[in-house]
Amino acid sequence: MALMPKRNDSAPSFQEKEKVIALAGNPNVGKSTLFNRLTGMRQHTGNWTGKTVGVAEGHCRLGEQPMTVVDLPGTYSLFAHSEEERVAKEVICSELPDLVAIVCDATCLGRNLILVLQILSVTDRAVVFVNLMDEAKKKGIEIDLDLLSDRLGVPVVGLSARSGKGIDDAVRVMQTASDGVAPLHSDQEPRALAETAEQIAEEVTIKRQERDVRDRTVDRIVTSKLFGFPLMLLLLALIFWITIEGANIPSALLAKGLFWVEDRLMEGMNALGAPWWLSGALVSGVYRTVAWVVSVMLPPMAIFFPLFTILEDLGYLPRIAFNLDRCFCGCNACGKQALTMCMGFGCNAVGVTGCRIIDSKRERLIAMLTNSFVPCNGRFPTLIALISIFFVSAGGFGGSLLSALALAGLILLSVLVTLGCSKLLSCTLLRGEPSSFTLELPPYRPPQVGQVILRSVLDRTVFVLGRAVAVAAPAGLILWILANGKVDGVGILWHLAGWLDPIGSLLGMDGVILLAFLLALPAAEIFLPVLLMAYTSSGSLIEYGGLEELRLILSENGWTALSACCVVIFLLFHFPCSTTLMTIRKESGKLRWAILAAVLPTVIGALLCLIISFVSRLLI
Amino acid sequence: MEVRRLTGEAAMRRRLEDIGLTEGSRVTCLMKSPLGDPKAYRIQGAVIALRDRDAATVFGVPITPSPHDVENGRRGRRWR
Known part of the structure; x- marks a missing residue:
């Protein structure tokens, strides 16, 4: 894909x-x-x-x-x-x-x-x-x-x-x-x-x-010892801050609008005399899941994608690869992996395909296997929402700034884990010396802003959103059936969640969360909607009207700062979506690399969650 | 500096020749990355980053600074 x-x-x-x-x-x-x-x-x-x-x-x-x-x-x-x-x-x-x-x-x-x-x-x-x-x-x-x-x-x-x-x-x-x-x-x-x-x-x-004196002067600043790395982090944080700050209000408005439509749909169905299971499956199942996906995902994506594309157009990405190459070289990997990581921010499957720019087969495999450590756009909105809800109590300007910094910190963590894993792989399964490396640093070109916004909204945003909706609709239906189909008087969903509960609590989460991770295998975008659907389908209908209500739903279902922390970590490090896995299978030519690409991050995520929940239980 | 000899293994030499780093061509080091390695060089008008271990396979002799080098306050440097 x-x-x-x-x-x-x-x-x-x-x-x-x-x-x-x-x-x-x-x-x-x-x-x-x-x-x-x-x-x-x-x-x-x-x-x-x-x-x-x-x-x-x-x-x-x-x-x-x-x-x-x-x-x-x-x-x-x-x-x-x-x-x-x-x-x-x-x-x-x-x-x-x-x-x-x-x-x-x-x-x-x-x-x-x-x-x-x-x-x-x-x-x-x-x-x-x-x-x-x-x-x-x-x-x-x-x-x-x-x-x-x-x-x-x-x-x-x-x-x-x-x-x-x-x-x-x-x-x-x-x-x-x-x-x-x-x-x-x-x-x-x-x-x-x-x-x-x-x-x-x-x-x-x-x-x-x-x-090109100007280009060289800019280059000397963005790749300098003093400013090189801080500038990268600052730019990252700035992009996140604009995304978080800008996405809040439209997200809430969208939710309000879409759920107003849901009520009307429900009334319409009832007026037509549709049986409860039909209106339930279509409206509470399919429509609501889709509405959640759209209102949670659309605003952050419509802001993040253009910003990122502007950086790309400008010519900054190769400088990132230039700055980071020494780190990758130290892990016996290729500096161009930094470029594929950047592509992974958009979509991991695209990042995996992009690994073709890496000449050596060994280094290409390393880049493919570690690509999903970088959160893709399917996971960003969820990360942003969880961070804003649980870790940043201050509202307004300071709050969104803190959220942006926290998110930048998470990205730093994911880069560190990427490096660690690359090192691990090149010491074990994919042993070898770093190969030779040439990277062109193109001249800076002023981004065509209007073009960028139009293209990234039309091409990337609509594409990713379309995929999310296409997956969310059937997932919503399955979920509704799971939640409402009863065995021994209890919903099937809750049976499944019950089985997963022991593992979930060991990792600082619960069974429903793990189930949501599993059900979101086709697309990580639907993790949060699946979760909310599962929580709300048991009791009264609660509509997502913004972050505050999201917080209410989650804390009513026993979420603490610990569980939010573990979910965030596991969201960063777990099996990539099925599209990415299939792409890895295709690009590497072997099924075992795709399996490894699923197992490796899951093991790392589980270990991290295990440690976090263990330590926090010792402390409390 | 002016490139005199490429001593790397065949694949690497080929690669360098493709981007225009051939015997007799001129190369200028423009900048280092924050961690010192790789460095960026001007090769045939383009800016290309090479790792030190790859650049070390290229031997050359310094040439008198061209007006451009003086303008940037840098001179062709010698590896190794």
Whole structure:
């Protein structure tokens, strides 16, 4: 599963007769941006190497002719090192594309030309797009495109995919060029190839000056000994604070609105004379669970996702990987794991897929197995709610600030556990030395704020919410049946919870909580709704109207600070959702890694809860 | 500095050549990460981070500082 629309993992399938154009190029040169421009699709783009790990395909028209455009993962060369580069190479070298459009970065043409020359030596159906012309201009770099075209023997177009400048020219060139071009063939050794590339780049680049003083100054601050780590934590806390502060009121309003609708639905059902079990199952079961999911999840997500996307667009994420690499290296893992962790904040399944950017198989497996230690967006709202209710008594500004800090502390804990586990794995099951590592730090780019908000709300938020609702609806039905189906006069749910109770209390929780964790296996989003449903289905109908009522429900059912603490810990460290597990199974190719990915965090979470409840019982 | 020789194992050498770190190319160290390792280098106009153990396989000679190096207050440095 991925957050992007229409994404395939293997070689894409094509319709007959449609011309196929493959977009190739170094990582982070704007292939996906160009792809979106050409096809009008909304493939997610980000300012860092390795954003596109699969192959995306979309359709557009060149004049009268329908075209299929394929967006390939970025690659530095045709000699594949990592999984995502292998995918790109396979498509380029195959007979599939009618035309390979090689996208270059105008600001570092020399390095880009290495790949261009390599591709030109295997295919004669190619054009070169020099992207980021506006950025190059700002840096005082100008490129003689005609001369470049002359040297390479293929059409060259300069463009700025972000602003859309030059796209029309690009389309025109693709139309004519796909009829055949005569490129420069070079069967050179890699060294000679690189020399040729540099030579050509020097020839065609005019007024080459490094004018990225501002970027370097910013870099020196965000990666400095003094500010590097504090700044990372501060940014994290700031994002959480804005999310918590902003989500409170809309969350309560949404809940009020949705439960008003529930009452009307119930009245409607009764008026129609529906039997109690039907209206119960549909309204109290399906509808209420869905309403809970929406009101608990939507506001924090609609705030968190855009904020995070802005950081991503800006180019800050690779700096995080740069700062943290030493820690991962110490655990014999790869610094790019920090990037996959960041993706895990959005969705662990996406984080696991993103692990393809890690070259070494051993390090990739470590990153996959430990990805779920980072709370995904399905777990964030629950964490935020529990922290606000149980650990921050002060209301208002100070309260939300404290909640944000507590949440940042939890993330710190999850990063530490990730590191510890990576170390553990690399000392036991996945023994080995850290492999070599190269990471590009791209120039900072001003985020397109309007675009970011629109895209992240439309693509990510709606997608994640849609998945949550799709899971919540049947889960609500099952839960209602479990709660209302009676064996020996007691609901089935309570039988199950009763069986789990001993284990639950050992871990500082109760049986219902454990049952909710188990039932939330399809999607962690529904943990809290399942829990509330279970608690409230036994007695009178209580509607969730905000955090205060949530607190009432939970404390009425025997929750203390201890149980909240254990739930928070177990929420951080327990088996990932079934989608993530299936993704791990697919990406690693073996079932046993998926099983390990479920067992490892669960054992760690259980151990931590055991220790916490044991210590607190000793103290009290 | 100017790169003279890549001594790493084949895969690593290949990797470095792909990103433009070839014999005769120029490299400048730009900054260290907070913990000192990895460091970021300017290679062919791009900024690329390398771990010290990988960078140690690259041998080169210092070159006279270009106007850009002076501007940033840094000079090409030598590894090892």
